[in-house]
Amino acid sequence: MSVQELEKIFQQKIDQEIKIEPKDWMPEAYRKTLVRQISQHAHSEIIGMLPEGNWITRAPSLKRKAILLAKVQDEAGHGLYLYAATETLGTSREQTMDDLHSGKAKYSSIFNYPTLTWGDIGAIGWLVDGAAILNQVMLCRTSYGPYSRANIRICKEESFHQRQGFEILLVLSQGTPEQKAICQDAINRWWWPSLMMFGPKDGESTHSEQSTIWKIKRKSNDELRQQFVNMIAEQVKILGMTLPDADLKYNEQTKNYEFGEIDWNEFWNVVKGNGPCNKQRLDTRRKAHENGAWVRAAAEAHSAKRAARKQEQAKVA
Amino acid sequence: MNINITKYYYGDIPEEKGGGNTAKTESTANWPLWEVFIRSKQGLDHKHVGSLHATDAAMAIENARDVYTRRMEGISIWVVESKYIHASSPDDAAAFYEPANDKVYRHPTFYDLPDELKHM
Numbered sequence: 399m400s401v402q403e404l405e406k407i408f409q410q411k412i413d414q415e416i417k418i419e420p421k422d423w424m425p426e427a428y429r430k431t432l433v434r435q436i437s438q439h440a441h442s443e444i445i446g447m448l449p450e451g452n453w454i455t456r457a458p459s460l461k462r463k464a465i466l467l468a469k470v471q472d473e474a475g476h477g478l479y480l481y482a483a484t485e486t487l488g489t490s491r492e493q494t495m496d497d498l499h500s501g502k503a504k505y506s507s508i509f510n511y512p513t514l515t516w517g518d519i520g521a522i523g524w525l526v527d528g529a530a531i532l533n534q535v536m537l538c539r540t541s542y543g544p545y546s547r548a549n550i551r552i553c554k555e556e557s558f559h560q561r562q563g564f565e566i567l568l569v570l571s572q573g574t575p576e577q578k579a580i581c582q583d584a585i586n587r588w589w590w591p592s593l594m595m596f597g598p599k600d601g602e603s604t605h606s607e608q609s610t611i612w613k614i615k616r617k618s619n620d621e622l623r624q625q626f627v628n629m630i631a632e633q634v635k636i637l638g639m640t641l642p643d644a645d646l647k648y649n650e651q652t653k654n655y656e657f658g659e660i661d662w663n664e665f666w667n668v669v670k671g672n673g674p675c676n677k678q679r680l681d682t683r684r685k686a687h688e689n690g691a692w693v694r695a696a697a698e699a700h701s702a703k704r705a706a707r708k709q710e711q712a713k714v715a
Numbered sequence: 716m717n718i719n720i721t722k723y724y725y726g727d728i729p730e731e732k733g734g735g736n737t738a739k740t741e742s743t744a745n746w747p748l749w750e751v752f753i754r755s756k757q758g759l760d761h762k763h764v765g766s767l768h769a770t771d772a773a774m775a776i777e778n779a780r781d782v783y784t785r786r787m788e789g790i791s792i793w794v795v796e797s798k799y800i801h802a803s804s805p806d807d808a809a810a811f812y813e814p815a816n817d818k819v820y821r822h823p824t825f826y827d828l829p830d831e832l833k834h835m
Contacts, residue, residue: 421805452726468785475782482766485748491768492745512727515720551765555786579718675727682726698746701770 412613417543420486428612431605433487435614436545440480441498441505445679447473449513450522458516465562466519472555479548486544499684506530507665508595510673517570517584523563525585525592528630531556532622533596541613564633571637585634586642593657594665596623624654631655748797749775751782753789761793769794 404423411418418424447470454470457463484494497503508526513519534556537549570581597603597619609615617625631648634641645658667673746768752761764783769775775794783789803811819825828835 419805421802423806449727456723456725471785475785478767478782479765485766490745512724514722514724514727548765576718576720580720583720678727697770697774701774704771704773 409611412541412611415613417546418541419543427608428614429487431609431612431614432542432545433484433489435605435609436480436484436487436548437489437494437497438504438506440477440484440494441503442509443473443477443480444498445505445509445683446526447477448679448682449509449511449675450519452513453516453519456516457519462566469523469559469562472559476548476552476555479551480545483542483544483548495687499680499687501671501680504669506595507668507673508591510668510676510679511587511591512675514587515580515584517567517580518588520563520566520570520581521584521588523559523561524567524633525563525588525630526595527556527559527563529592529595529626531560532626532629536615536617536622539613539616545614564637567637567639571639581637582639585637585639589641589643590660590664591668593623593626593660594668596620596626598662598665627655627657746770749779749794750797750800751775751779752793752795753779753783754791755789757790761791764788766797772796 405425408418408422408424408428411422418428450466450470450473454463454466457466481491481494485491494503498505513522531553534549534553538546538553540546540549567581567584570577573581600606600618600620603619606615606618610618627646631641631646643658645656647656648654649656668676671677747770748766749769749772750766751764753764754761767775767778767782769778772794776792779792779794780789784792815821
């Protein structure tokens with residue numbers, strides 16, 4: 399069969415909402431797009447552990463420590479589901495990790511912002527995880543089977559993340575004047591970067607059109623962003639706080655919240671590596687990997703020993 | 716009222732000037748890939764849930780517990796090294812499943828029986 403014919407059959411499957419599975423024929427570009435997107439998603443989960451991990455020892459109570467620890471552990475699990483999905487496309491785990499460590503692969507820019515107060519942990523759960531959830535709920539219906547299944551698993555676990563974040567802010571918002579100020583300050587700093595998480599405007603997004611035809615994505619960046627603003631603009635009222643946007647207002651006709659212009663200069667700067675913590679994040683990640691070398695070596699030695707012992711016992715018996 | 720919030724840069728801003736550490740990490744031998752199957756409760760089948768890398772079966776089971784049963788999703792785990800799984804080929808699917816295609820009489824709905832007939 400010619401490539402054109404195969405491509406036609408492939409697109410027919412997509413149009414009929416039949417999922418693509420690892421051993422099915424797929425266009426090279428589809429495979430490449432998925433490897434890029436899924437590994438970026440995985441890296442975001444892994445790097446995303448760092449800004450929150452910084453607060454595990456400083457969380458204000460034992461309860462909050464336990465919750466944060468569980469959340470960060472979930473993120474590691476999400477990274478693993480996604481790395482495994484990448485591997486089904488024929489890319490080795492090592493290659494994927496190497497691309498992260500060498501700086502070749504990207505991850506979500508949001509994690510290049512620092513977590514300066516406890517309020518930031520609340521804002522990350524509410525805003526950053528909130529934005530990620532919208533994206534991941536859409537991706538549960540993505541056309542590639544393993545990626546879809548990974549997202550379904552992730553979404554099941556993720557809703558606690560957003561709720562615990564909102565609860566952190568809720569408690570702060572009902573606290574002392576200083577705690578209230580911490581809450582508002584965290585919202586102020588995380589609001590715009592959260593909007594940037596949905597990526598460039600529709601007209602300027604390079605991969606969007608093809609990804610939509612292949613049903614990798616099912617909603618545009620701007621659609622998801624609008625959905626997010628509508629959701630958060632209502633939720634912030636419960637906190638008695640405000641969003642740092644003078645242009646934010648409800649439009650009765652469109653039933654949407656209109657919002658101000660995003661600072662795209664800042665967005666591209668952080669993407670290109672000049673955010674406040676880009677270097678720090680990669681250094682920490684590499685260091686963690688290097689410091690873990692002895693653990694991996696020990697695990698290998700341990701299973702070699704276990705295998706030898708088994709053989710020994712078999713001989714005796 | 717002017718409120719001062721204390722902000723901590725702990726862990727977030729480089730202590731030294733954050734000079735990128737470019738040392739290449741060592742490449743340990745690739746650990747084998749394992750497919751993980753979980754029984755969610757007694758009476759149900761083990762179901763494929765995903766895969767992971769581990770040095771041996773014991774480690775694969777422990778890792779599967781940590782990754783796939785953090786919320787009591789399982790009471791029993793199977794792991795199989797991925798290389799031992801043999802699969803039918805999607806390219807041959809049409810011919811491979813063809814024998815079942817024309818045997819509608821294997822389905823109960825094939826038989827036209829009177830409505831008065833009960834419990835069948």
